[in-house]
Amino acid sequence: MREFSAQQLQAHLEQSEQQPLLLDVRQPWEYEVCKIENSILIPMSQIPHELDKLDPERETVVICHHGIRSRSVGRYLEHEGFSNIINLSGGVAQWAKTVDDQMATY
Numbered sequence: 001m002r003e004f005s006a007q008q009l010q011a012h013l014e015q016s017e018q019q020p021l022l023l024d025v026r027q028p029w030e031y032e033v034c035k036i037e038n039s040i041l042i043p044m045s046q047i048p049h050e051l052d053k054l055d056p057e058r059e060t061v062v063i064c065h066h067g068i069r070s071r072s073v074g075r076y077l078e079h080e081g082f083s084n085i086i087n088l089s090g091g092v093a094q095w096a097k098t099v100d101d102q103m104a105t106y
Contacts, residue, residue, distance in 0.1 A: 001074045001085040006095040009061060009088055020059035020086070025073045034092055034104040036063060044069050051080060059084040065106075067091045 004012060013019070022039035024031055031041045042050045044064075054060065060082060062070035067089045074085045088095070096103040 001071075001078055001087055003071075003087050003089045004061070005089055006098045009086070009095075010099045012086075016059075018059070020061050020084075021054070022061050022063060023054070023073075024063045024092075025069055026064050026092075030065060030106065033106050034096065036092065036095060036100075039063060044073055047073055047076065054082070056080070056082045057084065059086065061086045061088055063088045063091060065091045066093055 019038065022036055024035060024039045024041045025044040025047065026041070027043055028041065035041070042053075054077075060077065062074045062077070062085060064070040064073075067087060070091060071087045074087045077085050092103070093105065096105050
């Protein structure tokens with residue numbers, strides 16, 4: 001699993017020919033407050049039940065509030081055979097500070 005800062009992820013998204021899956025693993029109420037554009041929500045507790053909806057070969061960026069839950073989910077996905085995982089270090093909190101200053105915070 002790779003760890004990207006918010007700025008590294010922004011640059012990566014701008015340069016990628018194929019958009020990675022932006023997988024937000026927070027709770028629905030958190031996702032309603034703020035989210036990274038084009039992300040999908042699957043709460044952390046639902047990941048084991050939703051694995052069949054995810055492509056283990058697709059580059060997947062795992063996102064949470066500060067990067068802790070997403071790191072755990074990334075490790076779980078790797079254990080389940082996913083080969084191209086990126087954890088957003090610092091999560092949406094860091095994204096709001098360094099990439100999108102219009103993003104709501106909590």
